[in-house]
Amino acid sequence: MKTALPFREIDPVGNKVSITFGGIDLMLPLGENLAGALLVAGVMPFRNTPVSGAPRGPFCMMGACYDCLVQIDGMNVQACMLQVSEGMEITMPVVGGTADA
Amino acid sequence: MRKVDLIVIGAGPAGMSAARRAAQQGLDVLILDEQPAAGGQIYRNVGQANAKRSEILGKDFIHGQTLTKGLDHANIRHLKGAVVWQIEEGTRVSYTQNGIGAIVEGQRILLATGALERPMPVPGWTLPGVMTAGAAQILLKQSGIACQNAVLVGSGPLLYLIATQMVRAGVPPLAIVETQTKADLAKSMRHLVGALRGWSYLLKGLHMLWELRRAGIVRHVAATDVAIEGDQRAQAVVFITGKTAHRIECDTVLMHHGVVPNTQAARSIDIPHQWDAAQSCFVPDCDAAGRTAVSTVFIAGDGAGIGGAKAAALMGEIAALEIAHDLERLTKTDRDAATQDLHKLLATERSARPFIDAAYPPYAGAIAPADETIICRCEEVTAGDIRRFAGLGCLGPNQTKAFGRPGMGPCQGRYCGLSVSQILSATNDMSLDDTGYYRIRPPLKPVTLGELASMDVSASEG
Structure with a gap:
């Protein structure tokens, strides 16, 4: 029986701040890696691909694969290359929209 | 500037x-x-x-x-x-x-x-919950985040290192599914004497294996037919050892077969x-x-x-x-004096590498993936597509872009380039050097117009 989320902080630190992902309120540790913090919060997938709509989440965690793309302030950005800041409003990238990166 | x-x-x-x-x-x-x-x-x-x-x-x-x-x-x-x-x-x-x-x-x-990480295309490797083993290490190093209910898949000492770190973190992996074979180990033996100069690496490897055995971590070796099952996310790893089919349910799959x-x-x-x-x-x-x-x-x-x-x-x-x-x-003399010892140390550092490379080769099933396996994660181009392009006369990776866009997504070929070259090389029976690689052009990473517009090429401070 599974009792835990797939990802767990082993040494929780830091102040939590409120952000939203797809309109849902989340409390994430300030300054932490955004992709990691979203994984711990149980967010998955991060996006659906523009080609087939397949779900995707973080894969490389080092800014190379672009599978953790999310949309912030209208721009597609790599969640693994960002840090959590207060009030971030995050959505999944628009599929079939104008943004393609 | x-x-x-x-x-x-x-x-x-x-x-x-x-x-x-x-x-x-x-x-x-x-x-x-x-x-x-x-x-x-x-x-x-x-x-x-x-x-x-x-x-x-x-x-x-x-x-x-x-x-x-x-x-x-x-x-x-x-x-x-x-x-x-x-x-x-x-x-x-x-x-x-x-x-x-x-x-x-x-x-x-x-x-x-x-x-x-060397791309490891197997069926299901694009599902959420499948990550590189390196990604799991980055989560641990950067954020103190551990993967629970995880299976490690592939080959190489990095898998043992991550597994021992997961054990120490209190979240041991469910299993390590290893693709290297006894034949690989036999081949590596001719490099063993040379590797003894890098004995500290061999000792570390043995110590990690001992630590994993003591922690009761299950290791499956010589695994073939590796695939990841799941609908919206990874749910299980399946593979075959000998004549036995295995299925391990898990939340996370961590893949690695070299960098x-x-x-x-x-x-x-x-x-x-x-x-x-x-x-x-x-x-x-x-x-x-x-x-x-x-x-x-x-x-x-x-x-x-x-x-x-x-x-x-x-x-x-x-x-x-x-x-x-x-x-x-x-001066040239000072340079030579300083680099002489560094070159000696470098030779010692590298001495275990031929042994490690031979003992833990890339997983054959990911070098010649089944036709339905996705190769280009960004544009969702399969191994079968690449082979079909080859059949239509496509000789090099650049040409495949015109046929089906592999390597043209946001990652710009970082996680498909090697696979595309290797599949074309095998299908066309051409050497890797003759097959070549994608032509990489700037920008190396996406740049916005705003970022370009903000550039001040005459500024003294960057």
């Missing part, structure tokens, strides 16, 4: 040690690195590691602090979160930091861009590359000091061929001394 003696791209072991050595020789050094802290991937966030993380990650990781501390030098400026997207004339580097574009000129450039040089920056300036059969990857042409065909550009570390963190640091120092000599801050 800001001008410096040396621009170092990447703040991993090679970049950090090169910057320190160059600064000590009086060079004005600028480091551009994408991450918010120095360390690269191997020493990610090492400067911020607390006691608990240090205990889990081990002494070899904490050793990286000597390198990060070395950056505290008056001649070194380290720009964090700086994403390089173009190199021109072997001297000019364009980058973005905090949403602002900038350009800087260096008399010399050192590419210390490290390695990427390969990250050649994007070097290729973008047309530095020639050769296929390295022993390491099964392309490596850039450079001399013993790391100098490339573009005489002002050097490469050090795993980006010049996989050797590991210690070798990378030594290569960084050697390149820095050569550059200091180029710029007349060091």
